[in-house]
Amino acid sequence: MGRAIRVLVAKAGLDGHDRGAKVVARALRDAGMEVIYTGIRQTPEMIAEAAVQEDVDAVGLSLLSGAHMHIFPEVQRLLNDKGGDDILLTGGGTISDEDMAELRASGVGQLFGPGASTRDIVEYIQTEIGGRRAGEPS
Amino acid sequence: MLETDLDRTLEAFFTGQRRAAARLISVVENGGPRAEDVLHQLYPRLTGAPRLGITGPPGVGKSTLVDALVRYHRKHDRRVGVVAVDPTSPFTGGAVLGDRVRMGDLTTDPGVFIRSMATRGSLGGLARATKEVVDVLEAFGQQMLIVETVGVGQTEMDVAQATDSVVVVLSPESGDAIQAMKAGLMEVADILVVNKADRPGAGQMVRTLEADLAMRPHSEWSVPVLVTVASKGEGIAELCAAVDEHRVHLEQSGDLADRRRRRAQTEITAVLRDRLWQRAHARLADEIPAWAERVAAGQETPYTAARSLMAAFLEDSE
Ligand SMILES: Nc1nc2c(ncn2[C@@H]2O[C@H](COP(=O)(O)OP(=O)(O)OP(=O)(O)O)[C@@H](O)[C@H]2O)c(=O)[nH]1
Numbered sequence: 102m103g104r105a106i107r108v109l110v111a112k113a114g115l116d117g118h119d120r121g122a123k124v125v126a127r128a129l130r131d132a133g134m135e136v137i138y139t140g141i142r143q144t145p146e147m148i149a150e151a152a153v154q155e156d157v158d159a160v161g162l163s164l165l166s167g168a169h170m171h172i173f174p175e176v177q178r179l180l181n182d183k184g185g186d187d188i189l190l191t192g193g194g195t196i197s198d199e200d201m202a203e204l205r206a207s208g209v210g211q212l213f214g215p216g217a218s219t220r221d222i223v224e225y226i227q228t229e230i231g232g233r234r235a236g237e238p239s
Numbered sequence: 240m241l242e243t244d245l246d247r248t249l250e251a252f253f254t255g256q257r258r259a260a261a262r263l264i265s266v267v268e269n270g271g272p273r274a275e276d277v278l279h280q281l282y283p284r285l286t287g288a289p290r291l292g293i294t295g296p297p298g299v300g301k302s303t304l305v306d307a308l309v310r311y312h313r314k315h316d317r318r319v320g321v322v323a324v325d326p327t328s329p330f331t332g333g334a335v336l337g338d339r340v341r342m343g344d345l346t347t348d349p350g351v352f353i354r355s356m357a358t359r360g361s362l363g364g365l366a367r368a369t370k371e372v373v374d375v376l377e378a379f380g381q382q383m384l385i386v387e388t389v390g391v392g393q394t395e396m397d398v399a400q401a402t403d404s405v406v407v408v409l410s411p412e413s414g415d416a417i418q419a420m421k422a423g424l425m426e427v428a429d430i431l432v433v434n435k436a437d438r439p440g441a442g443q444m445v446r447t448l449e450a451d452l453a454m455r456p457h458s459e460w461s462v463p464v465l466v467t468v469a470s471k472g473e474g475i476a477e478l479c480a481a482v483d484e485h486r487v488h489l490e491q492s493g494d495l496a497d498r499r500r501r502r503a504q505t506e507i508t509a510v511l512r513d514r515l516w517q518r519a520h521a522r523l524a525d526e527i528p529a530w531a532e533r534v535a536a537g538q539e540t541p542y543t544a545a546r547s548l549m550a551a552f553l554e555d556s557e
């Protein structure tokens with residue numbers, strides 16, 4: 102068994118509840134991951150900086166507010182700036198298929214709609230990080 | 240990480256890059272020869288900066304207090320490193336590390352570095368490599384190091400091992416004092432704090448704790464009992480003054496040197512034990528099943544088996 106996958110889970114935007122993010126955090130923990138949970142109202146700067154300090158493999162961003170076309174690219178840009186370009190950025194919210202496609206094309210990982218099961222999210226992160234780690238020397 | 244990558248990361252670390260510090264913390268946390276190599280290279284950079292442990296039952300306001308303490312030190316222009324430890328689930332091996340929630344605004348302060356750690360199956364409440372992770376932050380130039388950990392069960396030895404001064408935090412809520420006494424937390428406390436002093440029962444709790452302390456054998460350091468409202472920053476300056484006083488006491492009494500000597504001894508022992516076991520295991524692992532067979536068949540006892548294995552190992556090392 103290798104070291105645990107580390108994931109930062111954050112809720113961006115101004116809306117105040119984080120039920121969804123907490124459910125995902127618990128599902129990731131139950132799958133054996135170390136989840137750094139940072140809570141609500143996180144700015145892109147806070148998210149990217151925390152991800153770097155925590156040396157996570159992935160960032161899972163939850164947002165409802167419709168600001169995804171601003172927030173995802175901004176977090177990605179800040180991650181790149183801070184030398185965290187190898188960190189997988191994923192997440193979910195109410196995002197249209199076109200927006201998802203556009204974000205994916207810009208380098209963001211897979212995004213999940215409100216109907217996605219936590220199992221899909223867990224599997225995606227496991228497969229993605231597993232694949233990346235297989236390529237590196239232990 | 241390749242060796243060349245590691246060298247490059249060390250170089251970046253020495254120029255103050257946070258990404259590099261974060262990477263080295265992971266290397267150290269994951270253990271093994273690479274961790275040893277990193278710690279060896281960082282050792283000359285250790286400054287002897289104060290190390291403060293914050294422990295206590297779940298939910299008493301430790302993270303909120305750490306947040307307030309960090310702000311206080313930032314006002315005095317000290318760079319601060321925080322290591323926040325939460326338990327790993329024994330069932331899944333996973334963990335939710337939630338202490339950053341209370342320290343949100345500190346994240347973007349370039350003078351602060353916060354790292355969350357899971358206990359990863361170690362017995363006490365502290366992750367095995369906590370002290371080493373603090374070493375990395377100290378070598379990075381953080382001038383005040385704070386370790387937060389939930390105080391349940393065996394944390395006391397661990398937190399004392401990793402820090403110079405231990406603050407045990409309680410709140411006036413049901414049974415915190417009793418829980419702390421049971422868990423042996425009172426034994427490691429250099430300073431006691433009753434947080435959430437805005438809630439009823441704080442005064443009563445202070446009196447209970449003081450009565451308990453009065454019954455203890457006399458020692459050179461008398462443990463103060465302080466009250467705070469961490470969420471409003473009340474009592475923080477007093478707490479910092481008490482921590483400073485404790486540090487002066489440690490320095491003047493020679494206890495600081497003692498603590499650090501003991502810490503070095505534990506470290507040398509741990510590294511030696513690791514190395515010896517790895518060598519012994521590499522040499523003997525293949526032979527153990529056959530000996531187990533003989534023990535199961537009643538031809539040997541585990542003790543005669545171990546003695547023979549040991550003899551074989553020692554003969555090889557000569
Ligand atoms: N009334 C009051 N509430 C406080 C005070 N300090 C912290 N809290 C609240 O207590 C709750 C727990 O605070 P935390 O700082 O997360 O406590 P903790 O001890 O770090 O918790 P764990 O790490 O989960 O063990 C939060 O809702 C805080 O806002 C205080 O001085 N007064």
Ligand SMILES: [Mg+2]
Pocket residue numbers: 301302303337338387
């Ligand atoms: Mg906490």
